[in-house]
Amino acid sequence: MRNVTFVRALNEAIAEEMERDESVVLIGEDIADCGGVFGVTAGMLSRFGRERVRQTPISEAAFTGLAVGAAMAGLRPVSEIMYVDFATTCMDQILNQAAKLRYMSGGQVSVPLVIRTQQGGGTCEAAQHSQNFEAIFAHVPGLKVAIPATPYDAKGLLKSAIRDDNPVMFLEHKLLYEEKGDIPREEYLIPLGEADVKREGEDLTVVATSLMVHRALQAAEAVADEISVEVIDPRTLVPLDLEAIVASVRKTGRLLVVQEAWTSGGFGSEIVRRVVDECFEALKAPPRVHGSADVPMPFSPPLEQAVVPSAETIAEAMRTAAA
Amino acid sequence: MRNVTFVRALNEAIAEEMERDESVVLIGEDIADCGGVFGVTAGMLSRFGRERVRQTPISEAAFTGLAVGAAMAGLRPVSEIMYVDFATTCMDQILNQAAKLRYMSGGQVSVPLVIRTQQGGGTCEAAQHSQNFEAIFAHVPGLKVAIPATPYDAKGLLKSAIRDDNPVMFLEHKLLYEEKGDIPREEYLIPLGEADVKREGEDLTVVATSLMVHRALQAAEAVADEISVEVIDPRTLVPLDLEAIVASVRKTGRLLVVQEAWTSGGFGSEIVRRVVDECFEALKAPPRVHGSADVPMPFSPPLEQAVVPSAETIAEAMRTAAA
Amino acid sequence: MDIGRDELREMLRLMITIRRFELKAQELFEEGLARGQFLGALHSYEGQEAVAVGVCAHLREDDYVLSSHRGHGHAIAKGAEVRRMMAELLGKETGISRGRGGSMHMFAPGIGLMGGNGIVGGGTPLALGPAFAAQYRGTDQVTVCFFGEGAAAQGVFHESLNLASLWELPVIYVCENNLWAATTPIADAWPVQDLAPRAEAFGMPGLTVDGNDVLAVHEAAGEAVDRARGGGGPTLVEAKTYRHRPHCMVIPEHRDEEEREKWHARDPIPRFEGRLLEQGVLSDIEVADLRTEIDAELEEAADFARESELPGTETIHEHLWA
Amino acid sequence: MDIGRDELREMLRLMITIRRFELKAQELFEEGLARGQFLGALHSYEGQEAVAVGVCAHLREDDYVLSSHRGHGHAIAKGAEVRRMMAELLGKETGISRGRGGSMHMFAPGIGLMGGNGIVGGGTPLALGPAFAAQYRGTDQVTVCFFGEGAAAQGVFHESLNLASLWELPVIYVCENNLWAATTPIADAWPVQDLAPRAEAFGMPGLTVDGNDVLAVHEAAGEAVDRARGGGGPTLVEAKTYRHRPHCMVIPEHRDEEEREKWHARDPIPRFEGRLLEQGVLSDIEVADLRTEIDAELEEAADFARESELPGTETIHEHLWA
């Protein structure tokens, strides 16, 4: 095992896949010379050259469309949208093109594309740089959605995403890049669609993703002597490992979903729907979702902190859900 | 009372508000000379002139941005996006600008804007002309979302939307334009945020919107001798009249949400979340969502029909939910 | 003209085939209406045949085409099977997109047809992709993107020109300027009456050509395709043309009689046919035979479409994931 | 030059105020870091002062400005209260956007400042709105939209030029070409080295000006503003300039020394100041007084910001709905 940062894990995944497969190319803003504003593609330029590391003008729609078209033509582009908030400028390419081309063609074309981006608050960058859009991508059929929480998951999932023949939205978190974790020395992959139990417990099932996994684990520790919390990270929302979640809920009889996305209409609501659909009878208490307050992210530091779930508010939500 | 079509009701609402308030202007593609491809703005050009009925090039991002900016400057634009699918080309203007400007400015500016568009399948226009995006708009704080099912609701809600000082996504349905219904001769408004009970019942609460209200009512009739179904139309998703829904569920103990949007991650999931959050103990059976199959809309007529909920599949879902 | 007789005959054959295909398509659409079946948005290519044919005459099977909502002509000119296109219009399993795409989404990747698009301008950034792939792999394949003058108001089109020029991609943007976007006249969309200056503003050559003269289109497209194949980068070609039909089957005619007559008088098919007869490239009999051959092919195609099976409803989840 | 002494002095005052504001802002940002508080993306306007000041000198309080992510200079030049801007950077309730917006979202609708934008190019279509409103109401208000050369790659910018030209809207698009977009040099973004041809391709005048010469900017902007006010429609102005600082506080410098030195030698403030002294418009003492005055104002502003209250967390739901 090696202890590496999240950003390093991503960087290794990309480099390994580029070594392995000539058809993998990188596309995005500021990804070449400075290695991406978060450093995920650091070193790629010198290692793979300008032909494969394509730094673009500020034209998300054009370069995402290019990536989609290149994927149809057999390349495996990994494009970067600097902040998920900017995906609003290329939603047609993502929702109407990448997600639908294969189906509309009757299965004749495929779009082996990975769109990497990062989400979330915590850096006082305000309402247009702090959003979480996984619910939007997961609602539109044709996109896979990965949302890793640890360096180990990030590397294994990204390698699988790059090898996947479907478009994958790969959602990182700006606060997790420096997070460290152990990864194997040898190559490994994590299949899309397999949840991971981050902590075992008996009384309450907590489903959390991305940064919220870490805060949920802290909260679980904090309430450990009151409640035995099981923390499950689905790691991908599409495909979703519902079996793992349902199995846990059958054991605990209680569910809390923790997400950084706005509480209303987030993917947590979908998890609640599927769980009540699958095992309503097993529920001893109302399943809950704890997400961000339903407001644009305020700039002011104390307000930003108050909007996003913290270990403290999650602990409170655990007590409510376990009551 | 007068019996008018849905499109006529919308047309009257717009004309009345334009008569009433000089600051109301219309903006969109093909809205002037031909009165909109669905005829909603028919006659507006001759009645109000080119100054107020602004036909645009095919530039959704520019004219939506223009409408947002004009609203900030005190006008009350009513813009039309021909198909909701095309909103993907102006998502930045909708999700990052219109929805957030007021909050980001600390309440100094407001965006009194109505974006009208139409959703749904049923015309064999395939995957890029048949979507339902209400869940996307309802997830992002700062947008009100209206989704009327009848001429009466359409007129009353549109007039309120135009007078509202916030951005309102006004979602029509392509199959409802010719639907007829009674409306009062005198002026009336319907406040945003008030559900309407379309049919009273005792055994099962069905929450449906837009075209699905009509199909749910047919289905309720079909199962009438087995199940007494209450059909509630929230009419707006933001704000949502949760009280009305919860009151009904407390009475029936059972919930089925019917939506045309994809089942996974649709607004129905959010309604389920809020209902279990509010009155879990009142539920005698698992709340369900019946929506479209999670696939891009296929062109082939029988496939399209199979994807969207029909009166028959809704009746089946009612039996399951009531079981 | 330095084009061989067979190629000239082939160009005429394709132009007439497109014209007749559209007539058959309307026939099938009306049969549908008679059955109470509305078969979606059908956009006729009639009147613009010279553009698709003049451009695609330069393309190899391994070159790519990104088409628009008005794409039947592009597909036929690129070599798509007419019978499978016809079946697609009826949503049959034998359709060129297995009935899942319909008129606006005809795909035949085997011959480089990467699909129509329901989003106006939607194809313009996608076209950068195959062009980039060819450049990356060092092949000499080119990519052609067809779109209308209305689409030229879309932002993404400009982003695409910029990137194509910057990266010297082997792509040819062909704007079919038929003066109208649905019911909106070009005067309400273009402040400047030519597109070439926009190309030049992005540092790429812009050509303007009579889109109703297949030989003029052929010449301009030849220059553009040669440049792209030779590594010389992108070109924007504006072809001035006119659609003979209303925007689509369900939208009533809104253009004035006079304008329509003026353009019908410049119908690209009689123009080209007359020229070939005049110059003795083809004889009256040969042209008559050609038309009979085409009519027969389209009759057969329509029957094939009518008789083919619809997909089973149990298949709705197929073809979503690779 | 036909500009009065007071106006010249005011222009110099604003330029120096912007420069000093940025220095204070960095001080506050670093104080934050010292407290372990990261205060978001801070984009310095240093080096570009001549653009905002030269343009806004022509604007009335009821004219509109749409700003960018690098907007401090635009706000100050439009007349925003420096102390409230400073308080905004700390997220205080006394901030110009009540602390909800931060550096990239400074609003003062009372003086026509309709906000910065976190989305590159995001302001370009919004600017059409106030311009349209003024045209619709028959006022002679104008709207100015500031954006960078990187934003000029965004599709929506082109859609906006097209619509502005088509509808002859009273809007002035001011491109601040500082040669870099974050770490991307203009050579990797613009195939053509001037923006004016794009304006012309859309039928609107395009001017190119030395953005480090406030009087040159003033002259070009004057022409554009007069045209817009007089009902003559939009203008695109490209100002060639340079930012003195890295893209933002957290991104390391990536531009070579030589280039930076070259541009620092053309610093707009000494250039303008020198000229005013030379021509006897201001004396050394007057300039010294000016600087003392400005320093005092900024000290006071910083203290005001530091001492102001943060909003209460119970207010997170305020200001969402009208």
Ligand SMILES: Cc1ncc(C[n+]2csc(CCOP(=O)(O)OP(=O)(O)O)c2C)c(N)n1
């Ligand atoms: C983004 C988007 N906006 C609007 C439409 C509706 N629409 C379909 S075709 C069309 C007109 C297109 O005009 P043009 O590009 O000139 O092509 P033509 O129809 O003339 O061939 C419009 C407005 C669409 N499909 N996509």
Ligand SMILES: Cc1ncc(C[n+]2csc(CCOP(=O)(O)OP(=O)(O)O)c2C)c(N)n1
């Ligand atoms: C749509 C979008 N893409 C990318 C970014 C990230 N970003 C912020 S500023 C910037 C550079 C902008 O360059 P330019 O427009 O030249 O303005 P400058 O920073 O030079 O003043 C980038 C890429 C963004 N904010 N929005």
Ligand SMILES: [Mg+2]
């Ligand atoms: Mg056209």
Ligand SMILES: [Mg+2]
């Ligand atoms: Mg710049």
